[in-house]
Amino acid sequence: MSAATRRLTTAQALVRFLAAQYTERDGARRRLIAGTWGIFGHGNVAGLGQALVEYADVMPYHQGRNEQAMVHAAVGHARQLNRLSAQAVTTSIGPGATNLVTGAALATINRLPVLLLPGDYFASHAADPLLQQLEHPVEADVSVNDTLRPVSRYFDRITRPEALIPSALQAMRVLADPAETGAVTLALPQDVQAEAYDWPEEFFAERVWYVRRPAPDPVELDAAVAAVRSARRPLIIAGGGVHHSEAEGALRALADATGIPVASTQAGKGSLRHDHPADLGGIGHTGTAVSDDLARTADLVIGVGTRYTDFTTASGTLFQHPDVRFLNLNITGFDAHKLAARTLVCDARTGLEQLTEALAGHRVDAAYEAEYRAGKERRERVVEDAYRADDEHAVPTQTQVLGVLDAIVGDEDVVINAAGSLPGDLHKLWRARGPRQYHLEYGYSCMGYEIPAAIGVQQAAPGTPVWALVGDGTYLMMPTEIVTAVQERLPVKMVLIQNHGYASIGGLSESVGGERFGTAYRHRAADGTFTGAPLPVDLAANAASLGMDVLRAKTVRELRHALAEARTADRPTCVYVETDPAGTAPPAEAWWDVPVAEVASRASAVTARERYEAQVAGRRRHLSS
Ligand SMILES: Cc1ncc(C[n+]2csc(CCOP(=O)(O)OP(=O)(O)O)c2C)c(N)n1
Numbered sequence: 345m346s347a348a349t350r351r352l353t354t355a356q357a358l359v360r361f362l363a364a365q366y367t368e369r370d371g372a373r374r375r376l377i378a379g380t381w382g383i384f385g386h387g388n389v390a391g392l393g394q395a396l397v398e399y400a401d402v403m404p405y406h407q408g409r410n411e412q413a414m415v416h417a418a419v420g421h422a423r424q425l426n427r428l429s430a431q432a433v434t435t436s437i438g439p440g441a442t443n444l445v446t447g448a449a450l451a452t453i454n455r456l457p458v459l460l461l462p463g464d465y466f467a468s469h470a471a472d473p474l475l476q477q478l479e480h481p482v483e484a485d486v487s488v489n490d491t492l493r494p495v496s497r498y499f500d501r502i503t504r505p506e507a508l509i510p511s512a513l514q515a516m517r518v519l520a521d522p523a524e525t526g527a528v529t530l531a532l533p534q535d536v537q538a539e540a541y542d543w544p545e546e547f548f549a550e551r552v553w554y555v556r557r558p559a560p561d562p563v564e565l566d567a568a569v570a571a572v573r574s575a576r577r578p579l580i581i582a583g584g585g586v587h588h589s590e591a592e593g594a595l596r597a598l599a600d601a602t603g604i605p606v607a608s609t610q611a612g613k614g615s616l617r618h619d620h621p622a623d624l625g626g627i628g629h630t631g632t633a634v635s636d637d638l639a640r641t642a643d644l645v646i647g648v649g650t651r652y653t654d655f656t657t658a659s660g661t662l663f664q665h666p667d668v669r670f671l672n673l674n675i676t677g678f679d680a681h682k683l684a685a686r687t688l689v690c691d692a693r694t695g696l697e698q699l700t701e702a703l704a705g706h707r708v709d710a711a712y713e714a715e716y717r718a719g720k721e722r723r724e725r726v727v728e729d730a731y732r733a734d735d736e737h738a739v740p741t742q743t744q745v746l747g748v749l750d751a752i753v754g755d756e757d758v759v760i761n762a763a764g765s766l767p768g769d770l771h772k773l774w775r776a777r778g779p780r781q782y783h784l785e786y787g788y789s790c791m792g793y794e795i796p797a798a799i800g801v802q803q804a805a806p807g808t809p810v811w812a813l814v815g816d817g818t819y820l821m822m823p824t825e826i827v828t829a830v831q832e833r834l835p836v837k838m839v840l841i842q843n844h845g846y847a848s849i850g851g852l853s854e855s856v857g858g859e860r861f862g863t864a865y866r867h868r869a870a871d872g873t874f875t876g877a878p879l880p881v882d883l884a885a886n887a888a889s890l891g892m893d894v895l896r897a898k899t900v901r902e903l904r905h906a907l908a909e910a911r912t913a914d915r916p917t918c919v920y921v922e923t924d925p926a927g928t929a930p931p932a933e934a935w936w937d938v939p940v941a942e943v944a945s946r947a948s949a950v951t952a953r954e955r956y957e958a959q960v961a962g963r964r965r966h967l968s969s
């Protein structure tokens with residue numbers, strides 16, 4: 345054997361390779377694959393499992409309870425570290441592998457890196473069909489892992505050891521590429537994982553993946569500057585790309601210099617501090633009145649690192665100025681061209697810096713600034729009203745829970761949420777301090793994200809208070825990783841809001857003629873509907889049984905004490921609170937398109953359809969650049 349090779353199994357080679365990969369941006373170097381989550385079965389125990397024990401000194405291993413949750417944890421970790429570090433997730437074949445699909449979709453939609461390593465059937469087909477193998481009668485090379493293809497940014501099945509070499513390199517390239525990143529899948533046939541090969545030594549050499557900051561094209565920059573200079577009512581929409589690029593300072597400098605106001609998407613909130621004079625808070629269906637009013641009258645919308653989801657555009661109804669134009673600064677041409685925009689395809693920070701420089705001396709009208717500052721003051725009163733609790737001994741409403749939390753958190757705290765009625769309340773109300781504070785997964789809005797994501801964030805930011813805000817529905821979807829937090833001694837904090845079902849979808853259902861059908865957690869009544877008494881289910885006891893310290897709060901006052909105690913706790917701690925369903929959050933300022941039954945016998949759906957058609961009529965198509 346030549347001195348320049350090392351004989352290892354494919355799984356051992358992969359682990360060694362992954363342990364030697366780094367990213368670098370702005371002079372800072374990090375492990376690209378900081379650790380590996382894993383649940384073992386016959387599809388990975390003898391291959392990757394053996395490799396992870398063999399190389400435990402260079403590759404940290406984390407034990408999860410559910411494969412989807414392990415991806416959520418990895419996503420939380422990657423987002424907290426601005427995509428400069430990811431984690432791998434290894435699973436068995438079959439159900440372990442397909443449990444990855446939801447997490448993979450979430451990662452890819454949110455443009456966050458995660459490396460998926462599902463086991464796969466024997467490349468040799470020697471013992472087909474294996475336990476858990478899907479036998480496709482026509483396409484013999486199909487396995488359940490093919491379900492990961494449409495939700496992966498790169499996919500390969502490693503059917504021979506040496507095929508790992510080019511594929512592992514491509515996988516790292518995609519994970520570290522700001523324009524391409526997302527879930528990356530290397531499916532690993534069980535027999536190949538355990539097979540030995542003489543690997544070239546240089547495969548295991550340290551490798552640094554430079555995370556580029558592409559500058560804008562000069563022609564595009566000139567056009568962008570001209571568009572901004574000629575706009576009378578420009579509005580910036582800050583998306584998640586601002587955070588990924590760590591462009592918050594550059595955005596602030598642009599807003600300071602030009603007076604252009606900044607509204608933010610769920611992913612972009614916190615791009616400016618809430619008390620910055622140009623910060624308008626959230627935009628779109630769950631936006632603030634000031635953001636949405638400005639959006640309706642903006643003549644130039646400047647999207648920075650945003651995908652323009654339907655929540656942001658109010659399903660195509662938000663931007664109503666007859667001559668509105670769009671200028672989109674984005675790392676991908678795909679997102680930059682949306683709404684027929686002028687494009688500025690570049691890194692957010694570099695692009696914003698160059699824009700600010702090229703706009704030197706330009707400032708929006710003083711009257712425009714005065715207009716949005718007055719709107720911002722009105723918005724502050726809306727927040728105060730929603731947060732205020734006059735009766736300390738009353739059961740809190742959900743917005744009062746947020747008010748109490750708002751008073752307790754510091755600038756460094758991270759607040760995580762993904763689904764239910766909380767995302768809307770948070771987008772409208774939360775006063776984001778630090779750029780990492782507002783952690784909303786609203787690309788996939790996946791119930792069950794919060795608890796595992798809190799673990800990933802806590803791993804990435806030891807010592808930082810990390811809060812998972814969780815509805816009762818979300819809790820029941822995926823409480824499993826509480827056990828992982830307990831095992832790893834991660835002092836994550838969970839605020840568990842009990843309102844006996846899906847308040848969010850219940851409200852939506854009512855507004856679209858669905859009569860809240862199937863959205864409350866209640867006993868089945870004599871007529872067959874779920875309208876009986878609330879269920880005698882004790883989620884606080886459930887959290888305690890999984891190892892959390894639990895604080896039950898029945899009143900606003902008790903909640904204040906419980907949250908303060910949880911904030912300094914050094915163990916995983918749950919604050920359990922039942923909320924007053926009568927509490928009203930501020931209403932939606934803009935529409936969201938959820939199509940209503942065109943024919944129905946029930947009056948609720950008929951009137952909902954009339955309202956729906958009036959809204960649809962307001963939709964615009966933006967085709968002029
Ligand atoms: C995995 C998943 N399934 C279904 C949905 C659709 N959905 C969105 S919010 C919601 C209800 C959430 O209930 P809960 O966590 O109790 O929050 P609440 O609505 O009561 O505030 C559902 C079913 C989803 N977002 N994710």
Ligand SMILES: [Mg+2]
Nearest residue numbers: 815816817845
């Ligand atoms: Mg609920």
